[in-house]
Amino acid sequence: MKTRPSISKAELAEKFRSFIDPDFVITDNETMKPYECDGMSMYCEMPMLVVLPETASQVQQVMRLCNEYRVPVVARGAGTGLSAGAMPHKEGVVLSLAKFNRILEVDPLARTARLQPGVRNLAISEEVAQHGLYYGPDPSSQIACTIGGNVAENSGGVHCLKYGLTVHNILSVEMITAEGDRVVVGNDALDGCGMDLLAVMTGSEGLLGIVTEVKVKLLPKPEVARVVMAGFDSVQKAGDAVGGIISAGIIPGGLEMMDGYAIVAADDFAQAGYPRDAKALLLCEVDGTVEEVQEHIEQAENLFRELGATSVKTSQSEEERALLWKGRKSAFPAVGRISPDYYCMDGTIPRRQLAHVLLEMEKMSEKFGLRVANVFHAGDGNLHPLILFDANVPGEFERTEAFGGSILNLCVEVGGCITGEHGVGVEKIRQMAVQFNDEELQQFHDLKVAFDPRGILNPGKGVPALKFCQEYRSLEYKQHDHDTVEVAHG
């Protein structure tokens, strides 16, 4: 929905300054500059102004004013998002929740924590470790990303298959609606009466409300965790090995795959002792009680050998386990070292399509003339292709975007989806037209109106305007039809 603010920048800033510390109502370009993008730095925009409230009632007042004057509001946590979901609106306000950084309450017996949205993901687990507890979802950015942003994106991490996403690990959120109402969605119980508004809030990318408090569930720390690393001489074999583990009734805490490119880059970076000649690497972590882990690790080792692993190694200590993970967790920066820039994609596919998808991706890589490395949450089918490019070469980012778009279309084609955990934001908004038809997209727009009648929350993100969809679909169709990707994308 298009909004046109009916208030000037100076007037709005003055109103904000009447109830927010004036130092935190930012209007000059220099101080606003760091807010022009999130982790997806290719997409930038300067906002009208930036505001950093510190209480929920200040957020309420901000929302009431913005709703009254139809000013777009873009909520922002740590700005680590990878789909430009927190990119500012040029006629709007960036509402930073950075000052909401307190852990309000930890209840070890109930295994819950009440948090302000600006608390960092990793800080939760660090705080509750003294009680033998931790918070499940662990996105790669967990050192920096905040729980509020995790709610907005429904963040996952490497332990999703067993421990779920953000939506499975939160009990309630306090939020300020677009109209400035302060409501609690969810409660301390495991469910509530009526429609599941908590589920629809989770992953809504700041389009439905501003979260000002989150209550999360905590999990008892497993007694022990061990990793089996297995190298394979083909992606197909590694994929089959993943299926073999699942078929044996083992649900690993984490199950990650890397392709040849990623293995070498990560090993150069972390010296993790990866088999550098392998075409695919599996990291299979089993956690639980001492007995259970022992039983499952033995099963996994045998299975990998039976299914043709060229090397199998199991962590014998916490240090060794950490080292094996270090390679995987630093795969993105590691790949960043072998290329001036990289573009991280986030499609999800049915696991059985993996070999086909990787093969198709190789063909695309040749066609676009760009290298691609792959890390894959093999347990849950979430693929992260990293396209390597150089932003200083004219036209190379455009080609990268087109390559990325083609990968996402392929994901949908094989029965998957365009984003597993990074969100749609601005980045994947065109591909929404590939995954959903007009009626479905219209239903999304109508759903938003129920929360945000004037369309002020993060407008232009997440769900595309229908008039652009037809155009994109026909463009994509042409591209498929004639197999002339470069031409179709100009």
Place this chain on the structure above:
Amino acid sequence: MADESEALRKQILSARKNNQKLNIVGGGTKDFMGRTADSHAETLSLAEHTGIVEYHPVELIMTVRAGTRIADIEAALAEEGQCLHFEPPRFGDASTLGGTLACNLSGPARPWTGSVRDQVLGIRLLNGKGEHLRFGGQVMKNVAGYDVSRLQAGAMGTLGAITEISLKVMPLPASSMTLVQDMPMADVIRYMNQRAGESKPITGAAWVDGKVYLRLSGARSAVEATAEKWSGEVMEQGEAFWKQLQHMTHEFFQGDAPLWRFSVGSTAPNPELDGPMLIDWAGSQRWYRGEANMAKLESMAKPAGGQVSLFRGGDRSDEVMHYQPEALQNIQKRLKESFDPDGLFNPGRLYSWL
């Protein structure tokens, strides 16, 4: 095994034209739930819309038509050594997956394995305009678009007719064991929460008639080692007890006295009520039998961090679900409007105002 979606769509379009309200019915085993159904409404039956559309055991994902019986789904899964590990309650052989999701019903393992809502990955839905829409997907992770699939959990069909559900399935546990011991109600909340806070393969914690029951499931070695360490006697036929809780066939649930469900914080003190109580989900779900005033029970549920509903029996012409604050009522009314602009589906079934 038939795709009836086109016939269902036509019925919705014709109802819309004739301003005819619709009661969505699957197997008809949950007629007792919610407020009394509108007697002037026509039945929109999903009972023939059945069949497993896709099942890939190694993907841990199954897609079924919403009218498929739970029993048929579980039989197909069992052949592959898998299960619906949210343990769907069945109130009769005809219980369907669609109804289970609409009512958000899950069994005793729920705190550890997740609920039906947690396992849902995608749905197809016929909205009030007769549009057959697809949301979510057939993959574990999908954050494209709003989570309309999970929004249906507890909506009791007020947003549309769910026609197809994709959900996560899990391996059957390799072994299970139940420990039982005497314990007064005053001590049990703390005890169950302490046990749930240990890193052990616990999948059930319930209390009834002065006894606490804990279930362990998973790798045999882990189950046996934990049973050694924890107090309580190993219960023969333990699984039968959990089935009685799951399907509500336990003696506690018999008879006509109104059945109230408190969904509260797991550590909240027990509400001070005269009459039988059964505690499940390590304290998060507490059942109470007896005549009571809704407002009074709501005032007990709220400080306990949760809500109360009149699950079965009692006066079903009045509200049976916990009060919703005005701002949340408004959002739900507008959501209803966005999916079902003519208010065709299940009028007044969830709340009088919906």
